[in-house]
Amino acid sequence: xxxxxxxxxxxxxxxxxxxxxxxxxxxxxxxxxxxxxxxxxxxxxxxxxxxxxxxxxxxxxxxxxxxxxxxxxxxxxxxxxxxxxxxxxxxxxxxxxxxxxxxxxxxxxxxxxxx
Amino acid sequence: xxxxxxxxxxxxxxxxxxxxxxxxxxxxxxxxxxxxxxxxxxxxxxxxxxxxxxxxxxxxxxxxxxxxxxxxxxxxxxxxxxxxxxxxxxxxxxxxxxxxxxxxxxxxxxxxx
Numbered sequence: 001x002x003x004x005x006x007x008x009x010x011x012x013x014x015x016x017x018x019x020x021x022x023x024x025x026x027x028x029x030x031x032x033x034x035x036x037x038x039x040x041x042x043x044x045x046x047x048x049x050x051x052x053x054x055x056x057x058x059x060x061x062x063x064x065x066x067x068x069x070x071x072x073x074x075x076x077x078x079x080x081x082x083x084x085x086x087x088x089x090x091x092x093x094x095x096x097x098x099x100x101x102x103x104x105x106x107x108x109x110x111x112x113x114x115x
Numbered sequence: 116x117x118x119x120x121x122x123x124x125x126x127x128x129x130x131x132x133x134x135x136x137x138x139x140x141x142x143x144x145x146x147x148x149x150x151x152x153x154x155x156x157x158x159x160x161x162x163x164x165x166x167x168x169x170x171x172x173x174x175x176x177x178x179x180x181x182x183x184x185x186x187x188x189x190x191x192x193x194x195x196x197x198x199x200x201x202x203x204x205x206x207x208x209x210x211x212x213x214x215x216x217x218x219x220x221x222x223x224x225x226x227x228x
Contacts, residue, residue, distance in 0.1 A: 035216070043203060045219035091158065095217075100171035101209070102148060103217060105158040 002027045002094050006106035013082055014114050020067075021077045021109045023092030031097040034068065036077045039108075040088040048090070051075065079111075087113045117142065119208050119220035127226045133194040136223045140187050140208030147189040148217060149181060152203040161204075164189050165211070193225075201227045 003026045013019045025034070036048040051059045051068050058066050063080045079086055092106040120139045128134050140147050149161040160173040164183035181191040187208075193200055203222045209215035 033216075037219075042221070043224075044221045045205060045207075047216060047218065050216055100160070101146065101163055101215070101217075102160040102171060102173070103150070103158075103207075104160075107157050 002029070002032075002096060002104045004092050004094050004104050004106040006090075006092055006109050008109045009107070010110045010112070012112040012114060015082060015084060017082055018078065018080050019082055019111065021079075021090050021092075021111065023075045023077070023106055025073050025075065025092070025094050027073070027094065027096070029096050029098065033095045033097065034066075034075045035093040035095070035103070036064070036066070036075075037091045037093060037105075038086075038088045039091065040085075045091075049077065082113045084113050084115060087111060119206055119218055121204075121206050121220040121223050123223060124221065125224050125226075127228065128196050129228050130196055130198060132196050133192060134196060134225060135190055135192045136204055136206075136225075138189045138191075138206030138208075138220060140189070140206075141218060144208035144210055144218075145187050146209045146211055146215065147183055147187065148207045148209075149189070149191050150205045150207065151175075152205060152222070153201070158205070161191065196227045198227050201225060 032053045034051045038046045049061045067076045089108045091108045093103040122137045146165045148163045162181045163171040167183045178194045183189045205222045206220045207217035209217045
């Protein structure tokens, strides 16, 4: 079974700073996707970024980028020039491409951006 | 395109009752998955539906069931509600099975008294 671990329950940074959220996962599979989702106080789960395991290049989406280390099974999210609207719970998630199309989530990191 | 919609948004029930939650996927999406989110257990997979068939089920008791209709809309039902069923129930849709990103609805918050 796959597991996802987010070791930082809470983080807090000042607006405009850069912050990195950590995620490690455990799997014996070779073909999978990794995701970061954001859940603001409204509770709507929003996709931030996706990384395909077969791709060596790290995914980027505007101010959001990942550092994907497949051998180390590490998948961190970097948020540059953080904004107040980035305040949310961030969940790292794993999806195996074989079998059930289910997301396995970490416990989440509560990120607060301070003005 | 409209996003995933879930109804109702909030629900209060008492122990022993049953409840039905509804999810309408993004237009053109054929796969629907359900997740339960609680402070203690986090986000856990409930079921996955594609083409009106349950493809996979998570580790939940038989009181939790669901179905998918020909228009891809899905419902989940919880019978004989227990206090521990209080949670946010999230529905997610994707275009097809596997290799697809899941997009979430706003959730239904269920409180069991």
